[in-house]
Amino acid sequence: MPEGHSVHRIARQFERNFVGRQVQASSPQGRFAAGAAELSGRVPTKAQAVGKQMFLEFDGQVWLRVHLGLYGAWDFAGEILVDPTIASANGRMGQTNQRGTDLGGADDAPVFDDAGENSLTSIGAPRKTRVHVRMSEQTKGLDEADGLEAADAEWPPPVVGQVRLRLMTDVTCADLRGPTACVVETPEQIDAVIARLGPDPLVGDPAENEERFVAAVRRRNVAIGLLLMDQSVVSGIGNVYRAEMLYRARLDPHTPGKAIPEEIVRELWHDWDRLLRIGVETGQMMTMDGLEGEAWRKAMAHRDDRHWVYHRAGLPCRVCGTEIVLEEMAARKLYWCPGCQR
Structure with a gap:
């Protein structure tokens, strides 16, 4: 999607x-x-x-x-x-x-x-x-x-x-x-549809958007892996960005939103802002940082070279070597690293 x-x-x-x-x-x-x-x-x-x-x-x-x-x-x-x-x-x-x-x-x-x-x-x-x-x-x-x-x-x-x-x-x-x-x-x-959607970093007031996201996550006793896919909580995140954002934050996907410290939730929001802008600019869901030259070009050309965990089930984590896990969460595929995300 x-x-x-x-x-x-x-x-x-x-x-x-x-x-x-x-x-x-x-x-x-x-x-x-x-x-x-x-x-x-x-x-x-x-x-x-x-x-x-x-x-x-x-x-x-x-x-x-x-x-x-x-x-x-x-x-x-x-x-x-x-x-x-x-x-x-x-x-x-x-x-x-x-x-x-x-x-x-x-x-x-x-x-x-x-x-x-x-x-x-x-x-x-x-x-x-x-x-x-x-x-x-x-x-x-x-x-x-x-x-x-x-x-x-x-x-x-x-x-x-x-x-x-x-x-x-x-x-x-x-x-x-x-x-x-x-x-x-x-x-x-149209107004009614937009009112039901969660905040989008590229639409509306940045400060208000951040506060809406933080409040929506921290009041719910629902796994963060589900909340990030809930379009009433935050707009635009799908399977790829969900997996990558959680890895980048070193968050276990099963952690309830209300159990995540506020500063971590705010970091999640700012990371979504950064990744979304990169995606709009390049047309690719680039989620690995620090790539330059040939490494950047390779990552832009191959999906498997631009993600930390997405689509890497059974392969070793790029950081800790633990095997990347694939499981279903609400009938959607979830990729994550049990070593880094705990």
């Missing part, structure tokens, strides 16, 4: 490429035909992510709410302006957030994943589009605007697979597949 950093990146793509531009909406799959008809011809005025949900406001006080869930993803095609605050411009944003990314650097050499794919051009479903990427002023061969350019493209792009919703401007297309939620809602309904 895409975690919070991916959804923030998607919202930034919409902010940069769709907000202020009239869109045509359709539902090639047919399951969102009524909603698409209500959106078509309107102008998006705001794009916002809170945790794992994205909210796209349109003129006329109409909102689109999307929760990608386990299988959802957005595909972008056409001319795509890249948000300058993020270091890579994945074509497909959602499930593919674990693929390699372009780190720039002196030679602007892309980092490829195990399968030899680069997320800058491998955007999921096959397309009749040749995409060029410009990530910095040093990149050669493109014009002055940071972004993606489609050459020799078929327009509009062919519909591939089960597309729940297609949003199109004159030059940019976004296709949504497999979401858990894709609904048109009123401002009041």
